[in-house]
Amino acid sequence: MDVGIVGWGAYVPRHRIKVEEIAKVWGSDAEAYKKGLMLREKSVPTPDQDTITISVEAARNALRRAKIDPQKIGALYIGSESHPYAVKPSGTVVAEAIGAFPSIHVADFEFACKAGSEGMFVALSLVKAGQVEYAMGIGADTSQGAPGDALEFSAAAGGAAFLFGGKPEEIAAVCEHTYSFTTDTPDFWRREYQFYPRHAGRFTGEPAYFKHVLSCAKRTMEIANLTPKDFQWAVFHQPNGKFPARAATELGFQKSQWEQGWLAPTLGNTYSGASPMGLSAILDVAKPGDRILMVSYGSGAGSDGFVWRVTDQVTKLQPLARHTRAQLEDRPIYLDYGTYAKFRGKIHKVTE
Amino acid sequence: MLGPARYWREVPQRYRYEAAKCAKCGKVFFPPRLVCNKCHSKEFTQTTLAQTGSIETFTVIRVAPTGFGDEAPYAVGIIKLDDGVRITAQITDCELDKLDIGQKVRLEFRRLGKEGESGILRYGYKFVPVA
Known part of the structure; x- marks a missing residue:
C-alpha cells in the first residue's frame, strides 16, 4: 500500500535580524560569520509566537491543501526542542485549533533538530500500518542562542506540517x-x-x-x-x-x-x-x-x-496555500538588536 | 487573570472562531448566547467566523496593563470581518505608523498572554495586515 503526503504547509514569521546587527553588539566580524555560516539573516518570532502558534498556522496550510475533514485525522505529532510548556502537550492545542479532536492520538516529540522528521516518520508509519486514516507530523521551533554565542547568528523560528494518507488519488508525494x-x-x-x-x-x-x-x-x-x-x-x-x-x-x-x-x-x-x-x-x-x-x-x-x-496530484495542491518561499520573501520587518532582545525575552520591562 | 477554567470555556471561540447564528433571523453572535436579542429566538446553528476582514478603527496602547508591558506599544482594533461580524482584537506584525482604517487584515493564531511566570499560556486570534 502506497502512503504519502496528502497536504503540506509551512509558516515563516515576518520579523528578521541581519548578521551585521548581531555582530555589531558583540564586536564580531560580520563578514567572517556571513562567509563562514553562509547565512545573511534569520527569522525572529514575536513575543506572541511560539512552537504552538507556528504549528497551528502550518497545520492550517496543510489542511487548505488536503481539503479533508479534520475529524478523520487519527494522530498528530509535533517535534520541537522549544515546546512552550515543560509539562503540558503542544499537540493538544493544535488538535483543538484545527478541529481534529477528541478521537486522536497526540504526542510531543523531542530529538534536538530531528524531532520534526521523527513525528513525520511515526505519523507516516501509523497510516501505513492501517491504524489511522490520516496522520499529521509537524516540525516547528523558536529556538534560542545564548547572547554572543555563535548560535545566536542562526537560531531562528518557523515550521512545516505534513498530512499523511493512503488513498492513491489524494497522495501528492509517495x-x-x-x-x-x-x-x-x-x-x-x-x-x-x-x-x-x-x-x-x-x-x-x-x-x-x-x-x-x-x-x-x-x-x-x-x-x-x-x-x-x-x-x-x-x-x-x-x-x-x-x-x-x-x-x-x-x-x-x-x-x-x-x-x-x-x-x-x-x-x-x-x-x-x-x-x-x-x-x-x-x-x-x-x-x-x-x-x-x-x-x-x-x-x-x-x-x-x-x-x-x-x-x-501535486500540481492541484500547490496553489491552495501560501508557498514557503513566498512567505520567506513577504515584507520582512527588520529588527535592531534591542527590539530583538525584547522579542526573545532576553530583556524585560522593569515593572513586569 | 482568567484562570484555567474560564480560559478552557472560551477555547471554541478563541481557537476555532465558533459563533452562533440565529435560526430565525440569521443574526450572528460571537461568543454565542442563549437568546437572540433581535427576535428572541432560542434556536441557533453553529457557524465559523470569516477569517479575513478590514480595520474599522484602532488605537495604539503605549501604557499597557499588567502582563502586556513587554509587548507595548501594540495596536488594538475593531475588525469588520468579511461576513459582516465586528470583533475586537490585537493587530500584530505591523508597523504602527503605517496602520490605517480600511486596511485588509487576516486572522492568525497567536499567544494572547501568559499568567505570570508559572501559570497557563493563553492562545487565540489576532489579526495581521495582508499585502
Whole structure:
C-alpha cells in the first residue's frame, strides 16, 4: 500500500535580524560569520509566537491543501526542542485549533533538530500500518542562542506540517523508502532548567552533522537503489547555509538539486522545522514524477532519510496555500538588536 | 487573570472562531448566547467566523496593563470581518505608523498572554495586515 503526503504547509514569521546587527553588539566580524555560516539573516518570532502558534498556522496550510475533514485525522505529532510548556502537550492545542479532536492520538516529540522528521516518520508509519486514516507530523521551533554565542547568528523560528494518507488519488508525494541512522554523540544539549543550549564547538561538524547526514543519505539511496542523478531535488538539515551545501556537494548533488530547499541563508536554523520546511519549499514547485531525497539531523545524534516520489496530484495542491518561499520573501520587518532582545525575552520591562 | 477554567470555556471561540447564528433571523453572535436579542429566538446553528476582514478603527496602547508591558506599544482594533461580524482584537506584525482604517487584515493564531511566570499560556486570534 502506497502512503504519502496528502497536504503540506509551512509558516515563516515576518520579523528578521541581519548578521551585521548581531555582530555589531558583540564586536564580531560580520563578514567572517556571513562567509563562514553562509547565512545573511534569520527569522525572529514575536513575543506572541511560539512552537504552538507556528504549528497551528502550518497545520492550517496543510489542511487548505488536503481539503479533508479534520475529524478523520487519527494522530498528530509535533517535534520541537522549544515546546512552550515543560509539562503540558503542544499537540493538544493544535488538535483543538484545527478541529481534529477528541478521537486522536497526540504526542510531543523531542530529538534536538530531528524531532520534526521523527513525528513525520511515526505519523507516516501509523497510516501505513492501517491504524489511522490520516496522520499529521509537524516540525516547528523558536529556538534560542545564548547572547554572543555563535548560535545566536542562526537560531531562528518557523515550521512545516505534513498530512499523511493512503488513498492513491489524494497522495501528492509517495514515500518510497525511509531509513534512520542513530548513535550516541553528545554534540549539542540543554540540561533541565537551563534557558540556552550548549554545544561542543567544532565537534558538531565532522563526527556529528556530517557523519550522520552523509551516512544516512548514502544508506537511504543504497536501500532505494538510487543515485544522486535519480533525484530532481534534495534537502538536508540546515543548521546554517554551509553544512547542507557541503554535505550535498560531497554526496554528488548539483546546486540546482538542493537550492530550492536551501532556506537557511535568509531563514536561519529553524531546528526541528529546518528540513521539513525545505521539503515544503520543494513540494511547492515540484513536478509529477520528480524524486526528492530528504535527510534530517538531530544532535545527540541521528538522521532520518526519506525518498519521496511526486505524483500528478501535486500540481492541484500547490496553489491552495501560501508557498514557503513566498512567505520567506513577504515584507520582512527588520529588527535592531534591542527590539530583538525584547522579542526573545532576553530583556524585560522593569515593572513586569 | 482568567484562570484555567474560564480560559478552557472560551477555547471554541478563541481557537476555532465558533459563533452562533440565529435560526430565525440569521443574526450572528460571537461568543454565542442563549437568546437572540433581535427576535428572541432560542434556536441557533453553529457557524465559523470569516477569517479575513478590514480595520474599522484602532488605537495604539503605549501604557499597557499588567502582563502586556513587554509587548507595548501594540495596536488594538475593531475588525469588520468579511461576513459582516465586528470583533475586537490585537493587530500584530505591523508597523504602527503605517496602520490605517480600511486596511485588509487576516486572522492568525497567536499567544494572547501568559499568567505570570508559572501559570497557563493563553492562545487565540489576532489579526495581521495582508499585502
